[in-house]
Amino acid sequence: MKDTYSAGRIENNSADTFPMIELSNVSKEYIVGGSQLSVLQKLSLNVAPAEFVSIIGQSGCGKTTLLHMIAGLNQPTEGQIRIRGKLVKGPGRDRGLVFQEPRLFPWATVAHNIRLGLPDRGRDEGRLWELLRLVGLQDFAQAYPRELSGGMAQRAALARALAGSPEILLLDEPLGALDAVTRLKMQDQLMKIWQEGSLTVVAVTHDIDEAIVLSTRIVVLSPRPGRIKGIIPVDLPYPRDRTALDFNVYRQELLAVLE
Numbered sequence: 001m002k003d004t005y006s007a008g009r010i011e012n013n014s015a016d017t018f019p020m021i022e023l024s025n026v027s028k029e030y031i032v033g034g035s036q037l038s039v040l041q042k043l044s045l046n047v048a049p050a051e052f053v054s055i056i057g058q059s060g061c062g063k064t065t066l067l068h069m070i071a072g073l074n075q076p077t078e079g080q081i082r083i084r085g086k087l088v089k090g091p092g093r094d095r096g097l098v099f100q101e102p103r104l105f106p107w108a109t110v111a112h113n114i115r116l117g118l119p120d121r122g123r124d125e126g127r128l129w130e131l132l133r134l135v136g137l138q139d140f141a142q143a144y145p146r147e148l149s150g151g152m153a154q155r156a157a158l159a160r161a162l163a164g165s166p167e168i169l170l171l172d173e174p175l176g177a178l179d180a181v182t183r184l185k186m187q188d189q190l191m192k193i194w195q196e197g198s199l200t201v202v203a204v205t206h207d208i209d210e211a212i213v214l215s216t217r218i219v220v221l222s223p224r225p226g227r228i229k230g231i232i233p234v235d236l237p238y239p240r241d242r243t244a245l246d247f248n249v250y251r252q253e254l255l256a257v258l259e
């Protein structure tokens with residue numbers, strides 16, 4: 001198992017004989033309007049514990065479909081997905097998912113939405129406030145989703161996904177609705193959450209710089225049907241400097257694979 005990344009965070013642990021996430025020849029087809037639609041074709045990928053893998057690819061290439069299958073909300077048509085060697089058969093508390101659209105319960109306040117993600121249904125007030133502070137929503141604990149901006153709703157959804165203390169965090173463009181400054185702040189915050197929690201993260205993004213800032217590896221998917229077009233390991237120390245020459249080399253490499 002490959003176990004050393006530039007972050008120096010991944011150490012070989014002989015107990016971890018399985019990858020955290022293992023995709024073996026995963027394909028997905030849908031029937032749309034009576035005809036077969038091939039969305040993903042023969043994806044194979046191993047994600048090691050504590051990796052941060054970003055997925056980049058054109059709209060409609062199957063990124064959300066892939067994330068939902070890892071979350072257990074959807075099954076592959078062919079192939080298998082394993083978490084620590086166990087076949088994924090449905091959702092579990094080991095995986096937290098932030099949907100592309102925040103999907104908060106409209107009848108519940110921000111605090112209530114996050115409480116619903118806590119294992120004891122939110123009796124742990126300390127943990128609730130820790131999560132609210134983490135995403136900068138402590139002043140909006142009693143607000144309803146309709147009273148939030150798009151970015152605030154995304155942050156509330158992130159807190160809810162973290163509430164169950166998952167080992168794996170699955171993020172579907174979680175920073176998509178944020179303004180440039182908040183986005184940069186949230187990237188830093190996400191990096192802290194990832195590093196302090198020893199989380200394994202798979203994140204879908206359309207933002208090249210975001211992928212380079214955060215990821216141990218970047219997976220580029222081809223247009224539908226999504227196949228792995230390239231995998232770019234990002235060998236830069238954290239925190240990463242967007243203005244560094246090396247950073248630009250990765251920008252160019254990523255653009256070349258995307259084109």
Ligand SMILES: Nc1ncnc2c1ncn2[C@@H]1O[C@H](COP(=O)(O)OP(=O)(O)OP(=O)(O)O)[C@@H](O)[C@H]1O
Binds near residue numbers: 039100
């Ligand atoms: N439940 C479904 N039933 C039928 N077709 C679906 C379903 N979900 C997704 N699709 C189709 O699968 C393809 C991939 O969709 P998906 O949402 O995974 O793409 P995506 O890469 O996340 O795109 P975007 O970047 O726009 O979010 C699309 O063509 C879509 O129409």
Ligand SMILES: [Mg+2]
Binds near residue numbers: 063064065172
């Ligand atoms: Mg999507």
